Amino acid sequence: MEIIAQRPKSLTDLQFTYCPGCTHGISHRLIAEAIEELGLRNNIMGVAPVGCSVFAYKFFNCDMAEAAHGRxxxxxxxxxxxRPDMHVFTYQGDGDLAAIGTAEFIHAANRGEKISIFFINNAIYGMTGGQMAPTTLPGMKTSTSPYGRDEKDIGYPIQACEIISSLKAPYFIERVSLLSPQDILKAKKVVNKAMLFNKENRGFTFVEFVSTCPTNWGLTPAKAQQWAKENMLKFFPIGNFRDKSMEGGE
Amino acid sequence: MGEKVLMKGNEAVAEAAIRAGCRHYFAYPITPQSELIEYMAKMMPKVNGTFLQAESEVAAINMVYGAAGCGKRVMTSSSSPGISLKMEGISYIAGANLPAVIVNVQRGGPGLGDIQPAQGDYFQATKGGGHGDYKLIVVAPSTVQEFADMADLAFDLADKYRNPVMILSDGLLGQMMEPVDFKPYKTEKEMEELDRQHFDWCMHPNQDEPNHHHHEINSLEIDPVVLEQHVIKLGQKYDRIVKNEIRFEEYKISEDNEYIIVAFGTAARIAKSAVDDLNENGINVGLFRPITLWPYPYDAVSKVITDKVKKVLVCELNLGQMVEDVKLGVNGKVPVEFLGKVGGMLFTPEEIMNKIKEI
Incomplete structure (x- = not known):
């Protein structure tokens, strides 16, 4: 029998702990596929965050460190x-990266640290049960913004790609979406590109995934995707913010 | 043995750390440990090491976590307020069974305090500071030479037990200059051996290697039964440390002592002069100096309390944080008195002498 699809070797055979319809599984797979396709499996290490993907260190089949929240x-x-001879990536959610870990994120970017950061933005704290995130949209109701996020009181969502685009050092910055099969195919190319630049030690690479959280948004997976397309992409437009490989003379 | 070099404590401990095989150092500037970070900035590039000035003490200790997870000898340093910030990371390092060395050049506290020498972080260092059931091995130098020697000791203990070790110094030892004798640099072969000893647990990706085991650097165990086992194992490790690693110095301790002074670090250094003067004046006083503050030498304290001892005096540059540990050792046999100085100031040998005469 011909095998036409299988789990990448860079994912362990553990069952994901994610909710049905959650996009974490997709982004895990895209990263794992990039590791496989670029032949990085024997020289890559990852860092898991605190949040829904706290067990990412069990899911990626490479040596992994579990970090404190945001670190x-x-x-x-x-x-x-x-280990400068090795390649390193982190996988972080919006609370981890854009709230408690803002300093670590911005300064790693500003140093041009030769690592990749994969950032899952679903506008909510999933693991702790649906509290407001730094990326929660104005008016969006969460368990700690029960009347809707009031931007006059608490400010607007943090736009991670835009923030680090003001820095000179980052090598590659792009925001992708996981909201449709077409978008996922586009995202795959972007993840591969970031990982390639990581493999070549070119500099700091950053990919933000506009994602969903059907459970804590209180929507079905399909409706969550629709809602995200209509609302998330306005604040978090997909596109490339920086690609130094396209700049002459780098 | 080479020629002695006149050096500040902060520089001496940095040089000794490099000689002990430390090639990764992450820290954030703070007074009075500035000479340490500056020395590392200057010297690390010369030995192909990593010097990185982090964006915060929080980031620095987490960089230490990452490098330690790769099996490297790694160090950070700070002073009291900065050490408070590192406590989160220290708990994770202890929880993940990682070796690392942390130098605290203590200053006056609490809060921003001042920048003068103090010993106010005794509780933080020895009783926790970070969250959870963990122990830091804490060693306290009282001379610049000992400060330097402790870098080597701290890395060896950290590796031996896969546990963080703190060198608890202070602004006086950090800033003062004394002649220092350094051990030779580790050879390339010794450096390779250091790497090898961590190979069975540290992150060193090579997934296709035969028998490669997926290595996780982690302190999370979501299953209470598994976490229970993890913490019990940590406890057993701490028991082994208590059994094997207690260190102390006895100065003019004899069976004829009428008084015992207990002091550590800079305070012990001052107490030594007082002990000399008191003995010259016909008052038989001995000095007991704990070198490991955790594990604490309770039994050794107990042993120096002979029938002749009338009183014990604890001298510290704080409000008496070590007194309760001394009392545990003395176990009610004789009264335990206290002489302290806070605010970043030092007592004089005369003040100690007067206190002994008073009690």
Whole structure:
């Protein structure tokens, strides 16, 4: 029998702990496929965050560190500096990266640390049960913004790609969406590109995934995708923000 | 043995760390440990090591976590307020069974305090500071030479037990200059051996290697039964450390002592002069100096309390944080008095002498 699809070797055979319809599984797979396709499996290490993907260290089939909440870019920095011959990535959610770990994220980017950060933005704290995130949209109701996020009181969603685009060092910055099969195919190319630049030690690479959280949004997976397309993409437009490989003379 | 070099404590401990095989150092500037970070900035590139000035103490200790997870000898340093920030990471490092060395050049506290020498972080260092059931091995130098020697000791203990080790110094030892004798640099072969000893647990990706086991650097165990086993194992490790690693110095301790002074670090250094002067004046006083503050030498304290001892005096640059540990050792046999100085100030040998005469 011909095998036409199988789990990438860079994922373990453990069952994901994610809710039905959650996009974490897709982004895990895209990263694992990139590791396989670029032949990085024997020289890559990852850092898992705190959040829904806290068990990512069990899912990626490479040596992994579990970081304290928000500290993944610092942990990855220590790893990359200790083993410059190896390649390092972090996988972080919006609370982890854009709230408690803002300093670690921005400074790793500003140093041009030669790591990849994969950032899952679903505008909510999933694991703790649906609290407001730094990327929660204005008016969006969560368990800690029960009357809707009031931007006059708490500010607007943080736009991670836009923030680090003001820095000179990052090598590659792109926001992708996981909201349709077409978008996922496009996202795959972007993940591969970021990983390729990581493999070539070119510099700091960052991919933001506009994602969904059907459980905590209180929507079916299909409706969550529709809602995200209509609302999330306005604040978080997909596209490339930086690709130094396209700039002459780098 | 080479020639002695006149050096500040902060520089001496940095140089000794490099000689002990430390090639990764992450820290954030703070007074009074500035000479340490500056020395590392200057010297690490010369030995192909990593010097990185982090964006915060929080980031620095997490960089230490990452590098330690790769099996490298790694160090960070700070002073009291910065050490508070590192406590989160220290708990994770302990929870993940990682070796690392942390230098605390203590200053006055609490809060921002001041930048003068103090010993106010005794509780933080020895009783927790971070969350959860963990123990830091804590060693306290009282001379610049000992400060330097402790870098080597700290890395060896950290590796031996896969546990963080803190060198608890202070602004006086960090800033003062004394002649130091350094051990030779580790050879390339010794450095390779250091790498090899961590190979069975650290992150070193090569998934296709035969018998490769997926290595996780982690302190999370979501299943209470599994976490229970993990913490019990940590406890057993701490028991082994208590059994094997207690260190202390006895100065003019004899069976004829009428008084015992207990002091560590800079306070012990001052107490030594007082002990000399008191003995010259016909008052028989001995000094007991704990070198490991955790594990604490309770039994050794107990042993120096002979029938002749009338009183014990604890001298510290804080409000008496070590007193309760001394009392545990003395176990009610004689009264335990206290002389302290806070605010980043030092007592003089005369003040200690007067206190002994008073009690």
């Amino acid at each position: 993944a870019p610092a942990v990855a920095t220590g790893m990359k500096r200790a």
